[in-house]
Amino acid sequence: MQTSTRNTYRCTVTKITQGAVNAEIDLALPDGQRLAAVITERSAQDMGLSEGAEVFALVKATFIMLMAGDAPGRVSACNRLAGRVSARKDGPVNSEIILDLGTGNTITAIVTRASADSLGLAPGATATALFKASHVILALP
Numbered sequence: 538m539q540t541s542t543r544n545t546y547r548c549t550v551t552k553i554t555q556g557a558v559n560a561e562i563d564l565a566l567p568d569g570q571r572l573a574a575v576i577t578e579r580s581a582q583d584m585g586l587s588e589g590a591e592v593f594a595l596v597k598a599t600f601i602m603l604m605a606g607d608a609p610g611r612v613s614a615c616n617r618l619a620g621r622v623s624a625r626k627d628g629p630v631n632s633e634i635i636l637d638l639g640t641g642n643t644i645t646a647i648v649t650r651a652s653a654d655s656l657g658l659a660p661g662a663t664a665t666a667l668f669k670a671s672h673v674i675l676a677l678p
Contacts, residue, residue, distance in 0.1 A: 538676060543598040543645040547678070548572060550590045553581065561670065562586060564594055568640035573615045574673035584677055593676040600672040601646035603634060604665045605656040614667040618644055622662045625653065634658050636666055 538545075548564035551571075560581040564572040572594050586592070596616075607619035620636035623643065632653035634646045644666045648658075658664055 538593065538678075540595060540676075542595040542674070544596040544601070546572070546594045546642065548592055548594050550586055550588055550592060552588060553586060555581075560586075562592075562675065564592070566640075566642065568642065570618065570638070570640065570642070572673060573670040574675055575670040576675055580675075584675065586675075591678055593678060595674040595676060596644075596668055596672055598633070598645045598647045600668050601644060601648075602667045603636075603646050603648055603652070603656060603658065604667060605658070605662070607663045607665055612667060614669050616668045616670060616673070617665055619663065619665045620644065622658050622660050622664055625658060625660060627653070632658070634664070636664055 546566055548566055550562055551565045552563035554561040559575050560578050562574045618638055620638040623637040624635040626633040627650055631647050632650045636644050
């Protein structure tokens with residue numbers, strides 16, 4: 538599978554919470570980190586999702602918000618992955634930030650250069666990636 542999405546993770550479905558319109562899908566990465574996705578009930582049925590199923594979780598880099606440090610305060614984004622900045626590439630408007638999650642995984646975010654500067658997102662800095670469950674796209678292997 539080839540996509541333009543910078544962040545792709547192979548996951549196992551650990552729980553499905555059915556709703557009238559949407560389903561919340563709880564996911565485990567091989568290293569034990571957790572993600573959540575919210576997809577339509579119809580999509581969950583069409584994909585034949587069940588506990589134990591293998592899926593890919595995809596998240597566009599522009600959907601990722603970054604916070605300095607590793608202890609996010611009270612925010613509504615249920616996906617929170619802490620790591621260290623391993624790379625930063627600046628453009629005139631935006632910066633590409635790559636966090637090493639310390640587990641063999643990375644997550645890439647695109648944020649404004651002004652935000653990257655004000656948060657001190659330089660290589661070695663600790664940061665947390667935040668994103669909504671509705672921003673996770675699921676795909677079958």
